[in-house]
Amino acid sequence: MALDTQEVEDKTPLRILVVELAHIGDFVVSTSVIGALKEAFPDSLIVAVVIKESKDLAELCPYIDIVEVYDYKGEHKGLRGWLDIVGRLRRYNFDLGVATNFSFREGILLYLAGCKERVASPTQGRGIFLTQKSQYIPREVMFGFNSDFAFDSMSLIRAKVLEPLGIKKVPYPRLVVPEALKDSVYERFLSKSVSPIFSIGLSGDGTLKRWGIKKWKLLIDKIYHHYGGSFLLIGSPKESLYGEALEKITVSSINTAGRTSIKEFIALLSFADLHIGVDAGPLHVASALGKRCVALFGPTNPFRWAPFAPPRMVRAVYKFFPCSPCYYRSRPCFEVKPYGVRPCMSSISVEDVFKEIKEQVMAIRTEDRSKNEWAKKASSSLLPERTTQPNS
Structure with a gap:
């Protein structure tokens, strides 16, 4: 919900600034922190300060009242831009400021915005700007297994910032899509779709997490053979050609990669009955929409970066390699095969993924049909096993 600062009434009991200067997946992870503040x-x-790329996403978060954009690589680049965003924020007269991430920029922004109380982890030397310091969490906690938080979800790690405030209850990430937006994308992309709808998150970070077009084809064919349905190919403009190629060689596929705005892509995911994809923004968005997910992990830590969700809602597929997780920092395999599929991803078989899909389908079948979308769309024919081969 975007409002002008002049519309803010003085009688508001508590004014809270949350600074989260991260991209889509990271922002969704941090909505748990924002939700905990709203519940408390x-x-x-x-008021959430976000980067330009996360603005549309933030406006769909029910915990946020006002979204302010800090485009430090564009409109707010340089001293003039810095003074502009600081001036806007100071007009709110914040009682409390919280930085959910680990950058120095977020810490100093809390201070310059004039927040009376400023809470964050004192990492990156930003402790001098804080009035209350949470547990020290090094920025490197986002990488690798070798830390005290190796098996903690990133949502819970970031929520530790709230401990000085006595807040311990952390909700799951959540996004809400307006019905008008859902109607619009349905007419544009899904009017001829067949239930159930599987969303396919193609890749993130270019080729680093790519699974391979051949395996995606084999998996889609296998799912279609067993359950039928339609397949939403989800991705950024970087994956548009990849999505086009996959659409041409698979049955009942709809390529939306690079063809939607952020809000439209989120609205599309709201129609998915099951999301299958790599560790990237669409995975976290799908989970925040309450979707069951099957997630493929290669160069990243599944314990750290799997979506924070109710038990068994997200099933991770991961093959351990001595160099994994590398987070793209130590990558000898890149030198040998700079444009191919990385070993940590290519080692994941179609059967590995389909096994988890079957488990999720079984779970959905046993859920209360009045509460899941498939029951509304497919009635008594919910996910029947198919006995015929898909048309090629």
Whole structure:
């Protein structure tokens, strides 16, 4: 919900600034922190400062009242831009400021925005700007297994920032899509789709997490043979050609990669009955929409970066390699095969993924049909096993 600062009434009990200067997947991870603040202070006004790329996403987060954009690589680049965003924020007269991430920029922004209380982890030397310091969490906690938080979800790690405030209850990430937006994307992309709908998250970070077009084809064919349905190919403009190629060689596929705005892609995911994809933004968005997911992990830590969700809602597929997780920092395999599929991803077989899909399908079948979308769309024919081969 985007409002002008002049519309903010003085009688607001508590004004909270949350700074989260991260991209889509990371922002969704941090919505748990914002949700915890909203639950602890239900009458508060929460203003989130986000980067330009996350603006549309933030506007679909029900915990946020106002979204402010800090485009430090564009409009707010340089001293003039810095003064502009600081001036806008100071007009709110914030009572509390929280930085959910680990950058120095977020810490100093809390201070310059004039927040009376400033809470964050004192990492990156930003402790001098804080009035209350949470547990020290090094920025490197995002990488590798070798830390005290190796098996903690990143949502829970970031929520540790709230401990000085006595907040321990952390909700799951959540996004809400307006019905009008859902109707629009349905007419544009899904009017001829067949239930159930599987969303396919193709890749993230270019080729680094790519699974391989041949395996995606084999998996889609296998799913279609067993359950039928339609397949939403989800991705950024970087994956548009990849999606086009896959659409041509698979049955019942709809390529949307690079063809939607951020809000439209989120609205599309709201129609998915099951999301299958690599560790990237669409995975976290699908989970925040309450979707069951099957996630493929290669160069990243599944314990750290799997979506924070109810038990068994997300099933991870991961093959351990001595160099994994590498987070693209130590990558000898890149030198040998710079444009191919990385060994940590190519080692994941179609059967590995389909095994988890079957488990998720079984779970959906046993859920209360009044609460899941498939029951509404497919009635008594919910995910029947197919006995015929797919048309090629």
